[in-house]
Amino acid sequence: MSDIAIRVENLGKAYKIAHNAGGSRYKTLQEDVIGLLKRPFSRERQSTSEIFWALKDISFEVKQGEVLGIIGRNGAGKSTLLKILSRITRPTTGYAEMHGRIGSLLEVGTGFHPELTGRENIYLSGAVLGMTRRDIDRRFDEIVAFADIEKFLDTPAKRYSSGMYMRLAFAVAAHLEPEILVVDEVLAVGDAEFQKKSLGKMGEVAKSGRTVLFVSHNMGAVLSLCTSALVLDKGTTAFIGKVDNGISLYLKNMQTMQTRNYHKIVTKDRPIEVTNVALLEEDIPETNIGGYVCEIDYFINQQSIGAAIAIKITDQYGAPVLTSIDTDTDLSRFTKQRGSFRTKCRIPQNILSPGLYDVSVSVSDMKSERFEYLDRVVQFDVQLDKRIKNVLPNREGVILLPQQWDTEVILSSV
Amino acid sequence: MSFRINCGSVALMKRDSIHYNACCHAHDKDSEISSQMAQRVVEPDTSQQTRLIRIEPARGWAALDLGELWVFRDLLMILAMRDVKLRYKQTALGVIWVILQPLVAALIFALIFGRFANLPSAGVPYLLFVYAGILPWNLFAGALQRAGNSLVSDSKLISKVYFPRMTIPIASSAAVLVDFIVALAVMAGLLVIYQHPVTPNILALPFFLLLALLISVGVSLFLSALNVYYRDFMYALPFLIQVWMYASPVVYSADLIPGPLQPFYAINPMVGVIDGFRWSLLGLGAFPVVSVTISVVSGLILFFAGAAVFQRVERNFADVI
Numbered sequence: 001m002s003d004i005a006i007r008v009e010n011l012g013k014a015y016k017i018a019h020n021a022g023g024s025r026y027k028t029l030q031e032d033v034i035g036l037l038k039r040p041f042s043r044e045r046q047s048t049s050e051i052f053w054a055l056k057d058i059s060f061e062v063k064q065g066e067v068l069g070i071i072g073r074n075g076a077g078k079s080t081l082l083k084i085l086s087r088i089t090r091p092t093t094g095y096a097e098m099h100g101r102i103g104s105l106l107e108v109g110t111g112f113h114p115e116l117t118g119r120e121n122i123y124l125s126g127a128v129l130g131m132t133r134r135d136i137d138r139r140f141d142e143i144v145a146f147a148d149i150e151k152f153l154d155t156p157a158k159r160y161s162s163g164m165y166m167r168l169a170f171a172v173a174a175h176l177e178p179e180i181l182v183v184d185e186v187l188a189v190g191d192a193e194f195q196k197k198s199l200g201k202m203g204e205v206a207k208s209g210r211t212v213l214f215v216s217h218n219m220g221a222v223l224s225l226c227t228s229a230l231v232l233d234k235g236t237t238a239f240i241g242k243v244d245n246g247i248s249l250y251l252k253n254m255q256t257m258q259t260r261n262y263h264k265i266v267t268k269d270r271p272i273e274v275t276n277v278a279l280l281e282e283d284i285p286e287t288n289i290g291g292y293v294c295e296i297d298y299f300i301n302q303q304s305i306g307a308a309i310a311i312k313i314t315d316q317y318g319a320p321v322l323t324s325i326d327t328d329t330d331l332s333r334f335t336k337q338r339g340s341f342r343t344k345c346r347i348p349q350n351i352l353s354p355g356l357y358d359v360s361v362s363v364s365d366m367k368s369e370r371f372e373y374l375d376r377v378v379q380f381d382v383q384l385d386k387r388i389k390n391v392l393p394n395r396e397g398v399i400l401l402p403q404q405w406d407t408e409v410i411l412s413s414v
Numbered sequence: 415m416s417f418r419i420n421c422g423s424v425a426l427m428k429r430d431s432i433h434y435n436a437c438c439h440a441h442d443k444d445s446e447i448s449s450q451m452a453q454r455v456v457e458p459d460t461s462q463q464t465r466l467i468r469i470e471p472a473r474g475w476a477a478l479d480l481g482e483l484w485v486f487r488d489l490l491m492i493l494a495m496r497d498v499k500l501r502y503k504q505t506a507l508g509v510i511w512v513i514l515q516p517l518v519a520a521l522i523f524a525l526i527f528g529r530f531a532n533l534p535s536a537g538v539p540y541l542l543f544v545y546a547g548i549l550p551w552n553l554f555a556g557a558l559q560r561a562g563n564s565l566v567s568d569s570k571l572i573s574k575v576y577f578p579r580m581t582i583p584i585a586s587s588a589a590v591l592v593d594f595i596v597a598l599a600v601m602a603g604l605l606v607i608y609q610h611p612v613t614p615n616i617l618a619l620p621f622f623l624l625l626a627l628l629i630s631v632g633v634s635l636f637l638s639a640l641n642v643y644y645r646d647f648m649y650a651l652p653f654l655i656q657v658w659m660y661a662s663p664v665v666y667s668a669d670l671i672p673g674p675l676q677p678f679y680a681i682n683p684m685v686g687v688i689d690g691f692r693w694s695l696l697g698l699g700a701f702p703v704v705s706v707t708i709s710v711v712s713g714l715i716l717f718f719a720g721a722a723v724f725q726r727v728e729r730n731f732a733d734v735i
Contacts (some may be wrong), residue, residue, distance in 0.1 A: 015733065087469060087576035089732040095470040102467065106574045113496065115503055124496055127489040128575055 005180055005211040006062040006085070010094035013055040013080050054080040055235045058094070064179075065209040069216065069226030069243055071250045074376055076232040078215045079184065082106060085213065086182045100179025100211070103130055107184070109169035114158035118149055118168055121157050125172045139175045146201075147171035166194055174201045181205060184215045199225070217358075217376065218318030219247050251316060251356070262377040271302045272336070272371045274309075277361055279347075279378045292347040292380050294359055299340045306334050308366050311345055314376065316356040321398050322348070327366075334366075352382045353400035472729040478721050482578050489577055493585035497560065498592050512596045516552055520545040523665045533666050538696050539608050546692045547664040549601055550626045553594045554633075554684060555655045557587035561634030562651050565642050565731065572731050579728040580721070583638040587631050594623075601695060613697030622690035625713055629683045632717030635724040642731055663688050668705065680705035683713035 055077040062068050072078050083089045085096055086104030111128035112121050122143055126136040136143075144150055147168040149160075157165060183202070199221055206212050206225050216222050222229065222243065229246025231239035231253075239249045262277040276297035294311055310325040326343060327334050347359070358376035365371070483490070502508045520541055527533045528540025535543035561583040565572065568582050605612060641647040659665075662684040671679045680686055686709020689702035 083732065084469060087467070088573065090472050090729045091469065092471055095468060098467040098469065100465075102576070104575060110574045111571055113500070115500055116496065120496070120499065123492055127492040128571060128577065130575075130577065131488075133488040133492070 003064045004061055005064045005066070005099050006060075006213075007097045008058055008060050008085075008094070009096070011055060011058040011081070011084065011091050011096055012053060012093035013077075013084060013089070014092040015052045015054055016050070053235050055084070055091075055232075058232075058235075058237055060230060060237070060240055062211055062213070064099075064211055066228060067206040067212040067214060067226045069214050069222035069229045069246070070232065071216070071219070071222060071229055071246060072232035072238070073253070075234075077235040078232055079106075080235075081232070082182055082184050082213065082215055098180055101130070102180045102182060103173075103176040103178030104182040105129075105173045105176075105184065106182070108166055108173065110173075112157060112165070112169055115156055117156055118153045118160070121168065122172055125169065126176075129173060129176050130178065131176060135177075143168075143171045143175050146174065163194065167197075170194070170198050170201075174198070174205075178210070180211045180213070182213045216318070217314075219251070220317045220319065223247060262374060270371055271305050272298060272300050272307050272363055274298045274361055274363060274372050274374060275340075276342075277359070277374060277377050279359065279380050282346075292349055294345045294347055294378070295342060296345070296361060297340070297342045298363065300336055300338050303338050305336050306365050307336055307363050307371060308334055309343060310362045310364070312360045312362065313347065314358045314360065315398055316358075319398075321352070321357065347380070349380065349382050351399050351401050353398055354382050355398075356381045475722055476725045478718070478725065479578070483580060483584075486578055486581055490581045490585050490588070493581060494588040497586055497589035501589070501592075509596055512593045513600050516545065516548045516597050517600060520548050523548075527665050534669065536667060536669070536692070536696075536698050538610070538698070542604055542608055542610060542696060543667070543692065544665055545601060545604055546695045547662075547688045549594070549597055549695075550622070550687050550691045551659060551662065551664045551684065552597060553590055553623075553626050554630045554687075555659070556590040556593060557627075557630035557634050558637060558651065558655060560590060561586040561630075562637045562641055563648055565638045566645070579731055580635065580724060583634045583724075584631055586638075587627070587634045590630075591627075605695075611697060615694040615697050618690065618694045622687055622694060625683070625690070625710060626687045628717045629687065629713045632713070632720035635720035639724045639727045642734055643727065658682070658684070668702070677704055677708055680708035681712050683709040683716060685709055686713070 058081065070078050070081060080089075082104070083106070084091050085098070086102060086106065088104075088106075109125070111125040113124065116124065122140065123133070123136055127133070144153065147164070147170075149164055149168055152160065152164065157168075160168070202212075202214070202225055212225075214222065214226060226243045228241060229239070229243040230237065231246050231250050233253065238253070239246050264273070264275050274296060276295070278295045280293045280295055282291045282293045296309060296311075298309065308325050308327045310323060312323045313321045315321055324345060326345070357380055359378045359380070360376050361372070361374040362370060363372040505511065523544045524541040527544070528535060564582045564586040565579070571582070572579065637647060637651065661682055668676070668679070668685060668689055686702070686706040689705045692698055693702055
């Protein structure tokens, strides 16, 4: 009994979605007062609201030292579950019991402030993540060494390169020593080397007997780190058990439920907003194979803004395949004027090997600010086609091209 | 490696479902592996005596959890230090502002209310009299201003990590103490310049400072929590502070209030604080018993009410902010 680290029983989380106010989540006092005056006797003041269950009836147990991967599509409830288990938000129904100190890592750089120095940020971020000043004192040198930033300890973090920033942020988080560690997708950031380093550190943590909950879209990482998997689907448990079974179920589910469309109403609370992402099938006559065009609609709320729109294609294991930015071919596209626009990008699916791919869309000023990041909003699959005649489905590699093979005779026995 | 994957999954089962596999038993024969396993389990088990955290839906009003605030005292300190550092980091004149602002305000008030309107000041130079009132008032107003928006500006923290939410507005309020200490040094300078005698009354100053902090934190908790839900509170705040200032004896003497009304006037807890500050800094005659007593009571009520409201609404911060 005592070796249970986490017990979750009938956990559920409901959100009320209001259909009135213009898209903003917080209200003004005035609106509430006027609402009250209009309908003084009605208890329900929201014009229409709908209950949405982000999580429903989730029950599971995690043993001490177990590494549980939580997988599922976007919106399956993974983040909500992590938020409840890391005590950021409360559940609506059910309960969870956690035996031991919880450390949660829902993003890299929680608590970091660009104006403060590296040293100050180590203390700030460490304290926010639940370390005491003494804990941090004790691990300070280790953290600095791991992040490899000795020379820049007293430089404000805003002067750091993004790689340094990321390394330092992860270093602080990696030196937390809670009994239960909750990690969300932090490995999705940074360059390959950083990802490798952080994956290695995660593996270390996993092997040290700590209980870990790990959310990721990177199936490779889940497979190598986790001992078991919980697959969520639309807020409910689709599967719980061995990690390899979980992953294959998830991949199968993904195939049957591709999303080709993303749509959002303009809220005007950001300078630039992506309102629509769609993958359209397109026939390319000369090759006789279907292709995809990614169509991105965006809306600019300012007179003029400097922003680049990028798409990233990742394979079914979450590994990036290609990144393309609209300024790649024409730098003048960076400055964008007020208005509503549609931009198209052809996806080179005829060089990809068969499988399922995700497209993420990001809008940023390429320096400091990211206006929008739509992680894996649309998907497409590449079927085995007639490009190459004799290919079996499980060919390794993301690129599949008919290469030219030349054979010449050096010595023939005939 | 492979046994680890198999054994781990045994733990993971739905309560009402069957074990996925029973490979652990098979492996038990192998002494080497089971001792390895024991090692893995024992280590966290020792630390497991820590505590059980139960996460469940929140209902009703919760008691003030000071114990948890104590656990996070380092965070409180570090957040307060952050606020102070950020405040002074990119200012050209830094500490000069903190000296200049109350001093100039006191000079203007002394000129208008002391010289032109000729209001009484208990026999003390009007500048000293006003400054002794501005001192606690700025602490209070500064705390409100900084704490009011603190939760919203730290919304990223709130939606990404758990810690007692109260630490944010409390740290913001506490950061104003640095300004207070600078302003207090100016007060000392003024006392020297005016050659005003310092009496043993000064020993009571920490008590009034504590009372001022209690009230500041109470009101700050209330305002910062409401600001998460109703962003127009930030626009109302300067107005509220201004009205509250004229409802407190900052620029005038509380003696101007007619006697029978005095107890009601002191329901505003800042009345007792300011009276107390003047009494202890300037060594005025009689201790303001009535106003201080009433203000201590109303200050405590304000603090606990603010904390209660905060705790009542904080559980939804992450969903709303």
